[in-house]
Amino acid sequence: MPEAGAEVLAFLEVHLSRAYLDHEINYGFKKVRVRLRLGVDPRPRLVERxxxxxxxADAHLSTGGTLEEPFWEISSPKVLQGDYVTKEGPLAKFAAETGARVTAELSAHLFDGSLDINNSNAASNAKTRIIERLVGVMISDEIEVDGRIKLSSHSIRFEE
Known part of the structure; x- marks a missing residue:
């Protein structure tokens, strides 16, 4: 049971793979962002990250954001495929009370070169179709200000 200021460890485990637009065209991302949005009442406190x-795995992990809204980017020169897991230690350590919430979001940028399309002959048309499909099935109603699209979102509530 998380008591006032009890230590809570957060590990990362995400599986990434290419997706298919049709039988000839598949796509994936070379970079994704994992963002932790901290709840407000009671607010968990990020102690370490x-x-x-x-x-x-085969990718580079970089840190950004603040202690109030941290994020990590997983990137590689090639498309991210497989399991990306923090095995050696936690992604983050929190001091949290019962009822505190953290929302973990996975997002990708559509316009910074991270989107990789396998069929270069149809790339420009395919890119438009892929973006239309991703926007059509978005988890939230809007693309973030910096052009990111949310691929996944999970809310975690610390319980007894």
């Missing part, structure tokens, strides 16, 4: 310079 995994910092820059770490690798996770």
């Amino acid at each position: 995994l910092e820059n310079g770490n690798t996770i």
Whole structure:
């Protein structure tokens, strides 16, 4: 049971793979962002987080944001495929009370070169179709200000 200021460890485990637009065209991302949005009442306090310079599977892990709204980017020169797990230690450590919430979001940028399409002959048309499909099935109603699209969102509530 998380008591006032009890330590809670958060580990990352995400599976990424290519998706198919049709039988000829598949796509994936070379970079994704994992953001933790901290609830407000009671608000968990980020005590420690995994910092820059770490690798996770075959990718680079970089840190950004603030202690109030931290994020990590998983990136690789090639499309991210497989399991990305923090095995050596937690992604983040919190001091949290019962009832505190954290929402973990996975997002990708549509316009920074992270989106990779396998069929270069149809790339420009395919990119438009892929973006239309992703926007059509978005988890939230809006694309973030910086052009990111939310791929997944999970809310975690600390219980007894």
